[in-house]
């Protein structure tokens with residue numbers, strides 16, 4: 001059983017979610033859906049006791065799978081414990097060589113075998129291609145079928161249409177039927193299907209592009225190129241080759257190059273905002289004393305892309321721009337990509353995004 005009664009969650013000294021009520025009974029699957037920055041991860045962290053909160057909550061024998069699934073595999077278990085579960089499927093196991101989908105499946109198997117009565121997952125599908133996302137979503141549903149209370153925070157609603165409960169998380173929490181959830185989210189402008197444009201235009205510098213070569217084909221300066229293909233097909237590796245970090249036949253990038261990795265928090269590392277361009281900070285409504293690591297995933301991704309664009313690279317590389325963001329943020333990122341004068345290559349699992357914002361789509365793998 002998972003439940004909360006008037007749960008208020010605090011982050012960075014302010015209430016980011018107010019007086020939330022929700023419950024997930026044994027054998028039920030509930031979905032938290034809502035805008036980027038709406039507070040989904042903050043509630044998950046409050047349930048885990050990491051963020052401060054008021055009100056009451058309980059998660060019976062809980063097991064958490066955080067946005068960064070490596071936390072589960074690398075820190076929570078010994079290598080032997082992970083292997084004892086994984087090696088029933090594979091003879092040898094090196095976590096670093098597993099794809100994101102394999103890592104998620106492994107974490108889910110560990111959850112199933114842990115004897116947990118409630119499992120709470122934050123964005124399990126964020127980095128997965130549709131085929132792998134279906135497998136991981138089925139593994140999540142197996143937990144429900146085993147009588148566990150399952151709560152999943154996810155932007156990719158289409159994989160959990162058969163959930164038992166839907167909660168809209170937008171600074172508060174509201175239980176809605178599926179149709180009402182779609183209508184309310186669309187009206188408020190964060191998807192899943194219709195989005196509202198940002199009121200403020202983006203501060204995007206002009207920039208100048210360069211020619212790139214991918215799979216022996218030349219693409220002219222300023223091209224917007226999507227790399228598509230299943231997980232593990234080599235999209236990120238191709239981006240590394242374009243960045244000049246590794247060598248790959250038939251691939252050539254140029255300099256200066258900008259790179260925004262899959263995990264936007266890695267982009268920021270431990271730097272603060274004191275060197276960020278004024279235009280970007282103003283646009284994002286942030287002040288220089290804020291830490292980017294305190295932003296939500298989607299907020300951090302958009303800030304990283306805008307910041308990188310302001311360095312005016314001739315070639316901008318972005319790994320999975322829309323992973324873990326709502327449609328409104330996806331659209332914002334698309335606008336930045338489309339309007340920047342430099343060459344932009346991005347790896348994506350999002351066909352709608354690629355169709356809309358890329359001039360060239362290259363199948364990898």
Ligand SMILES: Nc1ncnc2c1ncn2[C@@H]1O[C@H](COP(=O)(O)OP(=O)(O)OP(=O)(O)O)[C@@H](O)[C@H]1O
Nearest residue numbers: 011012016037038039040041042294295296297298
């Ligand atoms: N440690 C923190 N310090 C200050 N503010 C924070 C902190 N953690 C989260 N926030 C803020 O709380 C709000 C909710 O963030 P949260 O990460 O919970 O959103 P989310 O719904 O999970 O978003 P996403 O879909 O992008 O992951 C955001 O405005 C974020 O900037």
